[in-house]
Amino acid sequence: MTLEFTGQMLCSAGVSYFHVYPNGDVYRCLADYNARRPPMFNLKRDGWKGAVDPPVCDHERCYNACDLDWTTKWQVDGQGRLEKTFEGQRKDIEKEVSLLLCSQRLESPQRRMAYFIWSPTLACNYTCAYCGCAAGEKRVRHDFPSSYPELSVAEWIGIWSDILERFEYGILSITGGEPLLSEATIPVLSRVTKKFACYITSNISRNIMEFTRSSIRPRGPSEIEGFGQVPVGLAGINCSLHPTSKGFNWELFKGAVLLLQHAGFHVSVNYVGYPLQLYLAPTYKAWCEQNAIEFTLSSWQGVDNEGTVARYSLPERTFFEEIAPSHRKKANELVFMECSYDVMFDDPVTHVLMADILTLTGRIRNLSPTVWQVGSGPGRWSVAGYLTRVGQRKKWLRELRTSPLDCGVPQNGELEFALRIDTGGLPAGTYEVWVDMLMEGQYWMAFHGAVPGAATLRIETFSHEIAVDADAVTLSPGGTAVLTGTVRNTCSKPWPEGAGAEPLKLGARLSRSSVTGEAVGEFRTPLERLPETPEDMVAFRLVLDPEELQRGEYALSIDIVKEGQFWLADKGATATVIPVVVA
Ligand code: SF4
Ligand code: SF4
Structure with missing residues (x-):
């Protein structure tokens, strides 16, 4: 789901919408985080430095479903005059609170309440093969900005106490990694649930009895001046079910879900349709239905932790669509895109010497049913690739990129490419260079049905x-x-x-x-x-x-x-x- 910009856009992200990371960095929105923009501020170092007025968005479009849900955007002309308002897309769901954020006006942006997404840690105790964010703390520290050093319990309590004084009302969504690995999560929830509506997504493998023995209360109404009656408390526990992870225990999971449900919390179960567990979904769904628990199947395609590039085959996709709720299908339009191409190399086998730099050239023909928008910005494709040892395709040794000029490649049209490959540090041997199309640094056409082309690279040595x-x-x-x-x-x-x-x-x-x-x-x-x-x-x-x-x-x-x-x-x-x- 995307919103294309046609003029200058002001956005409530940064005024009433924030992503808070484990080291205290605060980002205006996920688009900033994913684009490796610097955070707005750091809570430990700078204190609270949220914007007062909606800042200009310098992204070409807003393309993150979660940020579109809760932020309101205003298109303005060169003089700052309002041309168009784009309300948050969540406004028809959870109406009593979403309208407070989604229907704010440019002349009076919402400053008394905010939506916070807080990740107290990006680490996790599970080993889900499809996990994009918590495959082990070392990688998390290395690959994810703002994940480390995590703030202490005392620091988080101080920070959230300040936020509770600063805002009259708010929504807090806690996520991770696995948020219950952080010692700060339960004490912070105990405080924030007194004033805000809170939600948590967790694999519920740790500390679950804390919910039923602490001062955390389920959702309940509260009268706040100027807001009317709004929900406060722990309004939802989204229990993520990962049966193929090491350490998963189905009996414990069921026990924890029922414990939380009987304590009065609203629980739902989220399940990832990773191909190796996709066909188990009906078993878990049936148990949820039997216990009146909402079950959501999310689609998944991508590179798993072992490097396998996975996409749904036709039977898998048909199966998924039969059991996935319709709103999930819509949010995954990109996942179900059909992509196809033919890669032609000028030299399918290239010999180079150790530490040489070479340029691999060729053409890629668009066999997809649509025109490719090519370029370097959001929503545009570029030729990209990766280098592997021959026969070891799962281990990418180098990633390769191109920066093409903006253009459209029609059906059956061809795009020339020149991939620069630095072989410095690679031992002699035979390698494969896989060529694919990539969008926004993360969406490979291989996830959507295309089959990458491979050239052979022989790195030779002298003695x-x-x-x-x-x-x-x-x-x-x-x-x-x-x-x-x-x-x-x-x-x-x-x-x-x-x-x-x-x-x-x-x-x-x-x-x-x-x-x-x-x-x-x-x-x-x-x-x-x-x-x-x-x-x-x-x-x-x-x-x-x-x-x-x-x-x-x-x-x-x-x-x-x-x-x-x-x-x-x-x-x-x-x-x-x-x-x-x-x-
Ligand atoms: S319009 Fe979208 S991308 Fe831009 S700041 Fe707002 S949420 Fe972020
Ligand atoms: S439980 Fe969630 S965060 Fe943890 S490894 Fe699995 S998918 Fe990743």
Whole structure:
């Protein structure tokens, strides 16, 4: 579901709508977070710095269903005059509170109440293969901005106490990761439920008895001046059911749901239609219906945690549509898009040397039933890809991107591409480059039926054997030494020549104690010719004449060098290292 912008847009996100992250960062909306924009402010560092008036939205369109639900947008002309109002889309659901947010006016934006989405942690105790947000705390810390360091219980209590003083009313939706892993969730809920309507989404595997033994009360009415009668308390517990996760216990899950239901809470069950658990859905749905519990099946397609690219086959999709509630189907129009293409490479097999940079070129033909909008902004597709070891498609080693100019590619039209691939750091071997189309950095056409094309990339390596007549060298400070030896080409092909006419030379780098340290001296000597075979030995004579060195132990790494371009060690060869002592 998207809202295309045709003029300047002001938005209530940032005034009455906020995403609060584990380290206290606050974002105006998910579009800002996903685009890696900086947060509006950090609660711990800055205190509350919400906007007073609706700020300008600089996204090209609003494309996140959840943000569209609760934010109101105003299209204005160059003088700031109102042209059009887009009310939050949630206004027909939960009317008594949604109207307070969805029907606000530009001249009087809602400042007395707000909608908060709070993630106290992005970590989780489950291992759902389809999880996009909590596949292990290390990855969460690394991949997700604002996830770490999590604020302490005392800090969160202080922050939410301030928010409760600042706003007369609010809606709090708690999510994660698994929010009940955070020690702060229950004490914060105990306080916030006294004044706001709260919702939580949880796998309900931890701390569930806290709900029935703390001061958290189920939803109930409260009279607030200027708002009339509004609900406060814990208005909904969305229990997410993950039967294929390690640690899931069906009896415990049922017990927890019933415990919460009998304590008077409104519970619902959410189930992810991941292909490997899709056909189990009717079993769980039947139990929910038997106990008068709402059951929602959400569609899922994407790359799972093992790297399998999964999309619904026709029978899976038909099955899903039979049991999914209709509002879920509508929200997943993108998921059910039909995509198809043909990828044609100019060179289906490419040979490169280790650490080379190459450009893979070709064309991709649009076989989808629609025109592709190509470009770099929201809603636009670009050619993208990923590199894998041959036969190991699930492990992406590099992701590849292009930045095409905005254009449309009609049905049967072709789009040229040039993918730059840096092979630096990749060992020699055979790789596959998979080419697909990508939208907004996350929607691959492969999720929607397209079959990526693959080119083969062979990364080749070179070798030599450099023999030195001396096992070690001793130098006096400021002194010189001469090294002699032979060099042979031990690979079955000529060494790479690089660009320019300057020939390869024998080179050496002197470093303190270890060859990986910064070189304190470099030396060169020309070779009378390049050796051609393992039997072909070419003699060399290398003069070591370093600047005055401190006394101590050094290492001399001897290799073949193309001046200013590469050392053969970068391309797989093993340099010969001998110790040097300055005494
Ligand atoms: S219009 Fe949408 S994308 Fe823009 S700030 Fe508002 S919620 Fe975010
Ligand atoms: S329970 Fe939710 S947050 Fe945790 S791993 Fe599963 S999908 Fe992710």
